[in-house]
Amino acid sequence: MAFERASIRIRVEDIGLLRDVSAAVRKTVKYGQIAASIAEVGLIEPPVVARDAKDPERYHLLDGYLRIDILKARGELEVVCLVALDDEGFTYNKRISRLATIQEHAMILNAVKKGLSEERLARALNVNIDSIRHKRTLTQGICAEAIDLLKDKHVPIATFAELKRLKPLRQIQAASDMNAMNKYSISYAKSIVAATPEELLAEPRRKPSRGLTEDQLALMERESATLDREFRIIEKDYGSDHLVLTLAVGYVRSLLGNARAIRYLAQYHPMILAEFQKITEFQAAA
Template structure:
């Protein structure tokens, strides 16, 4: 009988309710320099806050000694701009992990679909397209494209891309595919870690006729029927290989986590480290590389 694998509890990363905090109680972890204040990005964020306020709350953590003090983990530019504007308080998310390095490692910058949802929320609250365009320093056409980003995209494909940085025109290519093929194409992008428009076009070109919606794009110039057939076969091979990897990924990843945890415990024992250093220096070196790679992942 195969023993059950141990379950790993999921730790909540934030307090369940956001809080409104006095800005004077928030202490940044780094200084916003004069060069940053003069940058285009800083000006765009300042314009956005002036037009529609803060959409994405800053993230703070409570001070261990003084629970009325908070250390700023994410949102240094937003807080600096709020200070300049003379604001007194701001709504924040409170992280339960107070290590800024760990936090920044786990939280990525705003993804394409997240930006789309922010725009939808702003429009729902009554913010006009013209005002959003001024806030984000783009033209109205760009706002409308982002607003309609997921039109024609199946929910499963959208969920897979929820935290990815994807060029807007990739979604244009995905709309030429039927829902099941959209999911397969997105899974291929994730497996290859490639989200370029050219790669999306190649996936569309390698799709069989039955998986394309009406109004599909014309065949790319210079490709013959035989070349299209080759691309389709290669795409099918990639799909099969991806599914095989996906079937074993969860178990393999858990095995890796458990193995690295065990190696970390070994390296935390001074007697073991001394023994390996004297008798098996090559093994010690590999163990150290393994833990370093896992920390950097």
């Protein structure tokens, strides 16, 4: 378990901060959205703290600096927090999952289903009401398999609009390619759509891509298919290749730890020694 079983109410003054929130941060859109959300519907996600090693009645803040700063500005004296079982103040992001696009969509649908109006949601998130309505229909026209592939990814909203132009099978392929490349930008989505055969489009192309002839589009489709096949082959062999490389680098590092080996290489094979040193230095930097 990463947290104590129950959340607890803590005095704000008992929470120690490792850094301050700057005036510039307080002017950002994100800060304004969090402040509007707290004012409208209260604190949704509790801050995360760790107990002080010497005084268990005092705490160190791990996650939630903006929320705590806003609560202080509102004059709040106490806050409900999650208590972590280990202090990872500098690496805590591995415990925190930021809200992905589809998860935000599900949250909005759930809030509306429970009776929260679109107007109040817009005020809580400090956004235009049209944005809320757009997010409500985010996944309409996208198959369940593609949604599942992207459910925990930070995908731009405009990318989903491009996916809707594809048939379900191609949507799954596109989502898989995005995950494999770890690339979800609108430009990448547009390139996938442009390289998609006509029979895999949900509707005929609206107009030819600017500056591209039908022959060029056909060439892009073939090259995309070839690239996809080559990527799958590389992906299949990546694990074993990476293991071999790791073992090889480990051997070179141990070799360079031997003074006699270094003297021999320096005397008879200085260029090889230089390359070995570059390999170990690069591995250390990576």
